[in-house]
Amino acid sequence: MxxxxxxxxxxxxxxxxxxxxxxxxxxxxxxxxxxxxxxxxxxxxxxxxxxxxxxxxxxxxxxxxxxxxxxxxxxxxxxxxxxxxxxxxxxxxxxxxxxxxxxxxxxxxxxxxxxxxxxxxxxxxxxxxxxxxxxxxxxxxxxxxxxxxxxxxxxxxxxTEIGAHSISMAAAAVRLASQLFEDLKDIRVLFVGAGEMIELVATHFAARTPKGMAIANRTLERGEHLAGRFGGEALRLADLPQRLHEFDAVVSCTASSLPIIGLGAVERALKARRNRPMFMVDLAVPRDIEPEVAQLRDVYLYTVDDLSTLVQSAGEKRQAAVEQAEAIIDAGVLSFAHWLDQRAAVPLIQALNRQAEDWRAIEMQRARKMLARGESVDAVLEALTRGLTHKMLHGTLAELHAADGDEREQLATTVSRLFLRQSSRHPNGEGR
Missing domain, CATH: 3.30.460.30 (Glutamyl-tRNA reductase, N-terminal domain)
Structure with a gap:
């Protein structure tokens, strides 16, 4: 394969x-x-x-x-x-x-x-x-x-230390919010969604003890469960447009195929806030927040791609760990390639086993007929082993006779390696 x-x-x-x-x-x-x-x-x-x-x-x-x-x-x-x-x-x-x-x-x-x-x-x-x-x-x-x-x-x-001290998307979002707001303890944060990424971001924000936290989710029960962990409030997603103005920071990451926070909703929220700034992070792919929102004067909107520079700067400091990791990966690749090579030989091995089994069945049938005719055991064994040996070597010998020049030399080397190996065991089965 x-x-x-x-x-x-x-x-x-x-x-x-x-x-x-x-x-x-x-x-x-x-x-x-x-x-x-x-x-x-x-x-x-x-x-x-x-x-x-x-x-x-x-x-x-x-x-x-x-x-x-x-x-x-x-x-x-x-x-x-x-x-x-x-x-x-x-x-x-x-x-x-x-x-x-x-x-x-x-x-x-x-x-x-x-x-x-x-x-x-x-x-x-x-x-x-x-x-x-x-x-x-x-x-x-x-x-x-x-x-x-x-x-x-x-x-x-x-x-390796590849994951040590990494700046995650969650930590990057908190860092950016810290650059906009003087003290995160004075802000209210809204999280849209209740998946693993939102849980990570909420954990990072909670460590900075903001004034308030809320979870808006399509399934209220799941939102309540996550909000309860952080002492926050749970909202229905349908209530989001009417409540958006209450929050200074909004972090969204849902599996919605269409944006759930539109330009009009954010414009109305800004008007109700009297143009106090809003920090927004859209971690969803596809987008949760309409891209036109970024054009609004008092909105600071960041996407997944906008965070890349911040998180990559930490990565450059771990080059030694990366080199260690690449060496481990190289060894894994070699092992998988060896497994693939072995798998490639499986059909041939199966065909050889079927061929050998067919030969064995033919010679066994012949041997039983000889025994039924009353021939001696020695004569039957002689015929059986000769028959098997002839069938095993016939194709190889025919190829050797038909080959010439370099082809015969290469074939002879292969045949010698396959059939003329020195046994490492005595005939009685004991090791030397």
């Missing part, structure tokens, strides 16, 4: 294009089934990793077919986002076999993230594996690729 990874991320594609190609957790399984149906003849293995920073399709198939699958995969992915295949190709990358493994291992280890060493991606990749398994598209090769990526990521985290 061969593997390729087709994807786009925060370094190759703009935020809005990534938003068009983002898959929510509930979309992964049906999307993978649709991809498999599109390429029914090839029956490839497939998995989708989709986060705010990347969308990647991992595919494993027969080596003869895998190169023919790249273009259909690009077209299929383009259709999901409502863009043309040629447009998408400009922003995507394709990694094959060893390079695909290296890429997956770097992603799992946090080396390809906007926040160097961030741990969230590992959970997102594990979710991708679960969804592919549910869709019936995982398969042995991709299962091995991802399990090895998880092992490599674990070793990177335990053997």
């Amino acid at each position: 061969s593997v390729f990874a087709l994807g786009l991320n925060h370094t190759t594609a703009p935020l809005d294009l990534r938003g068009k190609l983002a898959f929510g957790p509930e979309q992964l399984t049906p999307a993978l089934r649709g991809f498999r149906e599109r390429l029914q003849r090839s029956m490839p293995e497939a998995a989708l990793v989709s986060t705010c920073n990347r969308t990647e399709l991992y595919v494993a198939a027969d080596p003869k077919a895998v190169h023919e699958l790249v273009r259909p995969a690009v077209d299929w992915l383009a259709e999901q986002g409502g863009v043309s295949g040629s447009q998408l190709q400009t922003f995507t990358y394709v990694r094959e076999d060893r390079d695909a493994a290296r890429h997956a291992f770097r992603v799992a280890s946090g080396l390809d993230s906007m926040v160097l060493g961030e741990p969230q991606i590992l959970g997102q990749m594990k979710q991708a594996v679960r969804q592919a398994d549910e869709a019936g598209t995982l398969g042995t090769t991709l299962h091995q690729l991802f399990q090895r990526s998880f092992s490599v990521a674990k070793e990177v985290r335990t053997a």
